[in-house]
Amino acid sequence: MDKEELFSKKNTIILLLLCFVFFAIQTTWLWQLMYPIKYEEEITKYTQQFDTDPFLVLAIIQVETRFKEDIISKKGAIGPMQIMPDTAIWIIEQGDFSPYSMEYLSKPEVNIALGSWYLSTMYKQYNQNILATIAAYNAGPGNVNKWLVEGVWDGTSDNIYQIPYGETRHYIQRVLFFYDRYQTIYEKVF
DSSP states (O other): OOHHHHHHHHHHHHHHHHHHHHHHHHSHHHHHHHSOOSSHHHHHHHHHHTTOOHHHHHHHHHHHHTTOSSOBOTTOOBTTTTBOHHHHHHHHHHTTOOGGGGGGTTSHHHHHHHHHHHHHHHHHHTTTOHHHHHHHHHHOHHHHHHHHHTTSOOSOGGGGGGOSOHHHHHHHHHHHHHHHHHHHHHTTTO
């Protein structure tokens, strides 16, 4: 085989590999491998029941725990959606959930039910402002209410830098990244 033939075969192989990579990137299955959904049944059930955006639930679970169920944070947040025990008690009372829900807070079904209800409630409280909802999920509604009332933050993406908690600013950005990613990948699922 001469140099020219070898060069031609090498270029053909490279071109085929590039075509394969381009095709793979454009296909949903590759993205679904990179961003799998765990708890699809629970997420579907409770986001429909509580009229919650399933992509927001997916994004929050991804950022909070990467879909691991037996996680307890240093601050005491529990389960895939990392719900604080005090918040869980409030959700159980306000959402008319079974008191036994507290015992099973680390279980994905219970955790996702409570978390979906909570997100739906906050989304309504903040007049469908997804940024304020995400901020409240991270920093607490009391802080977000204070920021909005005192004019510290106006609730817009252009002024996220005004949020006094760096953790919350970063949290919003991460959740929005995964929110967009899950919407793109799973638009036909939910």
